Amino acid sequence: xxxxxxxxxxxxxxxxxxxxxxxxxxxxxxxxxxxxxxxxxxxxxxxxxxxxxxxxxxxxxxxxxxxxxxxxxxxxxxxxxxxxxxxxxxxxxxxxxxxxxxxxxxxxxxxxxxxxxxxxxxxxxxxxxxxxxxxxxxxxxxxxxxxxx
Amino acid sequence: xxxxxxxxxxxxxxxxxxxxxxxxxxxxxxxxxxxxxxxxxxxxxxxxxxxxxxxxxxxxxxxxxxxxxxx
Numbered sequence: 070x071x072x073x074x075x076x077x078x079x080x081x082x083x084x085x086x087x088x089x090x091x092x093x094x095x096x097x098x099x100x101x102x103x104x105x106x107x108x109x110x111x112x113x114x115x116x117x118x119x120x121x122x123x124x125x126x127x128x129x130x131x132x133x134x135x136x137x138x139x140x141x142x143x144x145x146x147x148x149x150x151x152x153x154x155x156x157x158x159x160x161x162x163x164x165x166x167x168x169x170x171x172x173x174x175x176x177x178x179x180x181x182x183x184x185x186x187x188x189x190x191x192x193x194x195x196x197x198x199x200x201x202x203x204x205x206x207x208x209x210x211x212x213x214x215x216x217x218x
Numbered sequence: 219x220x221x222x223x224x225x226x227x228x229x230x231x232x233x234x235x236x237x238x239x240x241x242x243x244x245x246x247x248x249x250x251x252x253x254x255x256x257x258x259x260x261x262x263x264x265x266x267x268x269x270x271x272x273x274x275x276x277x278x279x280x281x282x283x284x285x286x287x288x289x
Contacts, residue, residue, distance in 0.1 A: 146238075151259050152247040 075135050082128040089121025165203060172199040220279040224252045226270040241265040 096113030134141035147153060176196040183193065227237050234248040241262065250256035251266075258266065258278075267274045 146242060147244050149242075150244040150247055151262055152250055152256050153244065155256075 072135070072138070075131050075141070078131040079128060079135065082124050082131060086121055086124035086128065089117045089119075089124055092117030092120060165207070169200065169203050172196060172203075176200050219257050219281055220254060221251065222277055222279075223248070223266065226272065226277065227252075230270070237266075237269065240269045 093114055094117075096110045096115075096117055099113065100110035134144065176193075176199075179193060179196055183190065223237075227234070232240075234252070235245050238245045238248045242265070243262065247256065247258075251258060263274050263278060267277050270277065
């Protein structure tokens, strides 16, 4: 990664950080001044915090790269290293398989224990979401990669 | 898969770090390759063969008991 690319990443980091801060401020402003509006301002603040946190992480990372170019090269080699990527991919696969299994079991037990289901049961819908979403993404990606390769 | 990575590296008096730099991987990958715990991608195999100026067949020896290795 050359210095121009590092500078571009730093610039992007500042822009994302600014966007995160704007979201936090907007969330606070909505919470303070718009009682009549039923917007969930906490969600906006949370999204802003996540965005700003992500940007801060990027900024720290690329500022360090800017200051120590040799270390930056090492870090980049490690990041792109095929063994590292293979290990991450395998760990990700394991996490997906185990998490999907655990979520499915949790849904099963909750459904059995719940007896009569009511449509407003948020926990049940959350569990369904945690089972269905990864599987849906998995199937979409299977089809996508099948077409690509 | 067996390989002659260590043999060729020692022949050229390269350190693991030096070889890693030449082929653009981490030193840990070279260590894993040399110990036979990791099988390289075809691209890395070509890069290694090119670095040593030998053929891939010279560098890597295919065996049928490599299914459980990463890569």
